Amino acid sequence: RKEVEQDPGPFNVPEGATVAFNCTYSNSASQSFFWYRQDCRKEPKLLMSVYSSGNEDGRFTAQLNRASQYISLLIRDSKLSDSATYLCVVIVRTNQFYFGTGTSLTVIP
């Protein structure tokens, strides 16, 4: 079983739509969780950390469900500029980082 499984996508949504991605993780000892964004031909950049209490940054909301072992990313009021690949990252312990396969999002005018 993979350490991290991510929604396969791709997601094609109209501008203004709300879209959500999930990642499930297998190791209950996982400590930290992140969402990264990767634009085509560029390196991944940190979008936001994911906390047990959930966190929000503008139109983006990240949540962690430890009981069901998944993290989610919600994007509200999608913009064209949100088109990218979104990667979840799960850290089990120091030096043990696991990436999801990425979910491609295309926001359509």
Place this chain on the structure above:
Amino acid sequence: GAVVSQHPSWVICKSGTSVKIECRSLDFQATTMFWYRQFPKQSLMLMATSNEGSKATYEQGVEKDKFLINHASLTLSTLTVTSAHPEDSSFYICSAYSSGASSYEQYFGPGTRLTVT
């Protein structure tokens, strides 16, 4: 945030030659660096984990004799693709992490696009 650089950003080489890619943490000490490879329209694939002053740990299926990794200082790791072949053409990305940091955030380099002809 912290800055990680990679050099070169783009390289074309002939089949059979070796290529060295440098990854530098510019404003922090990176106790650990990771090397990834990404083929078009695919996700990042971790190749190896490099700890300063020790041998790299390679992921299953990655040939350690072909992809030589050296992490001689806290700010520099190098990846050498030896005897490159066209199938090694890919986007190579490094990331750096500091064990002294308060979070586990990885800082990614801008990537190196390798084309082997």
